[in-house]
Amino acid sequence: MAGQLVGTRIREARRKMGLTQRQLAAEAGVSASYLNLIEHNKRRIAGVRLQALARALDMPAAVLNEGPDSAQLAELRAVATAQSGMDPTQIEVFIAQFPGWAQSVAALSRQNHDLREAITVLSDRLSHDPFLAETLHSVLSNITAIRSAAGILSTVDDIAPDQQRRFVRSIHDESRRLSNAATALSAYLDRASEGAAAAATPEEAVDRFMLRHGYRFAALDAGGTIASLLADAPELDSQAAHAMAHDLLARYASDAAALPLEAFAKSAAQLFYNPHALGQHFGSSQIRVYRRLATLRRDGIAAPRFGLLVVNAAGQPVWRQPLESFALPRHGAACALWPIFQAFSTPDRSSVAALSLTDGTAITALSLAEQTATAPVGQAPNYQAAMLLIPDESLEAIAPWFPRPQGMSKVGTACAICTRTDCAARSRAAYLTEIPQTAG
Amino acid sequence: MRKSVLIVEDEPNIVESLTFLLERAGFDVLSEPDGNRALARITECAPDLVILDVMLPNRSGFDILRDLRLKGQTAPKVMMLTAKGQARDQQMAEDIGVDVFMTKPFANAELVARARLLVGL
Numbered sequence: 250m251a252g253q254l255v256g257t258r259i260r261e262a263r264r265k266m267g268l269t270q271r272q273l274a275a276e277a278g279v280s281a282s283y284l285n286l287i288e289h290n291k292r293r294i295a296g297v298r299l300q301a302l303a304r305a306l307d308m309p310a311a312v313l314n315e316g317p318d319s320a321q322l323a324e325l326r327a328v329a330t331a332q333s334g335m336d337p338t339q340i341e342v343f344i345a346q347f348p349g350w351a352q353s354v355a356a357l358s359r360q361n362h363d364l365r366e367a368i369t370v371l372s373d374r375l376s377h378d379p380f381l382a383e384t385l386h387s388v389l390s391n392i393t394a395i396r397s398a399a400g401i402l403s404t405v406d407d408i409a410p411d412q413q414r415r416f417v418r419s420i421h422d423e424s425r426r427l428s429n430a431a432t433a434l435s436a437y438l439d440r441a442s443e444g445a446a447a448a449a450t451p452e453e454a455v456d457r458f459m460l461r462h463g464y465r466f467a468a469l470d471a472g473g474t475i476a477s478l479l480a481d482a483p484e485l486d487s488q489a490a491h492a493m494a495h496d497l498l499a500r501y502a503s504d505a506a507a508l509p510l511e512a513f514a515k516s517a518a519q520l521f522y523n524p525h526a527l528g529q530h531f532g533s534s535q536i537r538v539y540r541r542l543a544t545l546r547r548d549g550i551a552a553p554r555f556g557l558l559v560v561n562a563a564g565q566p567v568w569r570q571p572l573e574s575f576a577l578p579r580h581g582a583a584c585a586l587w588p589i590f591q592a593f594s595t596p597d598r599s600s601v602a603a604l605s606l607t608d609g610t611a612i613t614a615l616s617l618a619e620q621t622a623t624a625p626v627g628q629a630p631n632y633q634a635a636m637l638l639i640p641d642e643s644l645e646a647i648a649p650w651f652p653r654p655q656g657m658s659k660v661g662t663a664c665a666i667c668t669r670t671d672c673a674a675r676s677r678a679a680y681l682t683e684i685p686q687t688a689g
Numbered sequence: 690m691r692k693s694v695l696i697v698e699d700e701p702n703i704v705e706s707l708t709f710l711l712e713r714a715g716f717d718v719l720s721e722p723d724g725n726r727a728l729a730r731i732t733e734c735a736p737d738l739v740i741l742d743v744m745l746p747n748r749s750g751f752d753i754l755r756d757l758r759l760k761g762q763t764a765p766k767v768m769m770l771t772a773k774g775q776a777r778d779q780q781m782a783e784d785i786g787v788d789v790f791m792t793k794p795f796a797n798a799e800l801v802a803r804a805r806l807l808v809g810l
Contacts, residue, residue: 310800386744389772393794397706400797412709424724559799679776 257345324355327609391427452579454490455519518558553643584661585674589636592618605657615640692808695736696720724748744772758786
């Protein structure tokens with residue numbers, strides 16, 4: 250594709266310099282009619298002729314030849330995919346004709362994505378931060394008492410003096426409490442804006458710990474202990490966070506013992522990172538293979554990048570490893586349309602889906618539900634489901650076995666921040682319904 | 690004929706205001722600050738109206754209301770008074786049989802008017 254549009258880039262560069270086709274052709278030593286064919290992408294151009302045209306246009310031949318970088322292409326492709334009525338095949342033409350506008354659109358798209366990420370984090374906090382919930386409840390109680398007592402004093406004339414004094418004292422006491430609550434809230438928000446706020450929930454503390462380690466624990470792969478990792482974990486500021494991190498590390502250590510890093514990395518590369526084949530090869534559950542694949546890429550191992558979400562049957566995340574382009578809520582409440590939830594209805598059957606988020610992000614997902622262990626007689630089995638997130642950049646590495654899904658499924662991140670107002674799966678209103686909708 | 694109201698609320702200053710307002714409106718007023726004891730107080734006092742906070746010590750107002758209605762009783766009338774004013778909280782309260790759902794902070798006159806209406810005063 251890039252090679253076919255060299256002509257468009259030559260035409261745009263010529264126009265910018267204010268040259269006619271005839272003038273440029275003369276400068277580069279080609280005929281005007283041949284240049285006309287080149288500029289309309291009807292003749293391929295390379296080698297000496299491309300060099301001559303590049304010299305005449307005073308720009309490197311590589312810029313004419315290679316066109317926009319792949320990151321910009323991918324960004325704009327995501328925008329085009331999310332907008333109805335836009336033709337993704339015209340992206341290169343757009344970039345070549347309007348490079349400044351293309352840069353702005355890509356930058357706005359990035360900014361939009363970052364803002365949505367921030368909203369996800371904040372809405373998570375608003376919904377689950379015990380300090381905020383308790384303080385806001387206290388503030389409302391203080392205001393209720395003040396308003397009611399003040400209302401009585403201002404509208405009732407025949408109040409006994411001692412009763413009147415009690416209401417005045419009540420207003421005084423509640424005002425002081427209100428002031429204290431407001432001061433505490435302000436200090437808390439100041440700390441939060443400086444990024445130094447304590448983790449609001451054990452889940453957030455564990456996230457910080459996992460993020461610091463990049464979800465990979467070389468020490469456990471080398472036979473080290475969980476205790477030594479937990480001894481150096483200042484993020485884990487509560488017993489609950491400590492216990493949750495311990496569970497995750499125990500799972501990682503168990504995965505490392507069942508699928509040793511070196512052997513797994515070698516087989517994974519040979520089998521093109523196919524979880525089903527790897528599961529059979531190692532006699533392992535597929536969700537264990539998913540976890541191992543998601544943490545495989547690191548210094549010295551050039552594996553594809555994956556994200557991963559594993560949830561229990563109640564939809565509660567038990568392993569979450571988001572990608573920059575795909576946020577994963579900490580407390581459940583994810584989009585009901587994600588294929589990970591549909592996987593529970595067909596256990597042990599993998600499904601692939603191409604997902605399109607409201608901000609235009611496109612991502613491919615491989616989902617599966619499986620029983621966690623054999624259930625004792627008379628007891629219901631436990632199930633978990635997993636969704637391996639595969640960014641576009643990783644599709645090539647798995648191409649030999651991966652069935653590319655047809656069509657896109659429009660999904661969101663969570664109802665609280667989703668702008669798809671007509672979604673049949675919506676469970677609550679969005680916090681910010683005025684966010685401009687970028688999806689079609 | 691005077692009617693009785695039990696205020697289940699743990700904030701003493703709010704109880705004081707409500708007591709003042711409701712006594713002047715013709716109610717005999719009782720109060721209970723503890724969620725665990727609320728149900729027993731309702732059975733014992735048989736009030737015409739219960740004003741029920743949601744976030745109470747030991748037991749939530751939702752649980753108290755659910756237990757009350759599970760006994761198959763439509764009496765007493767229940768006015769829920771809460772800082773939890775989201776639509777889903779109101780829906781939950783209505784699903785389990787609340788008669789009036791009001792959010793804090795409330796307007797004195799409206800609260801009194803709705804309380805009187807509930808018991809036919």
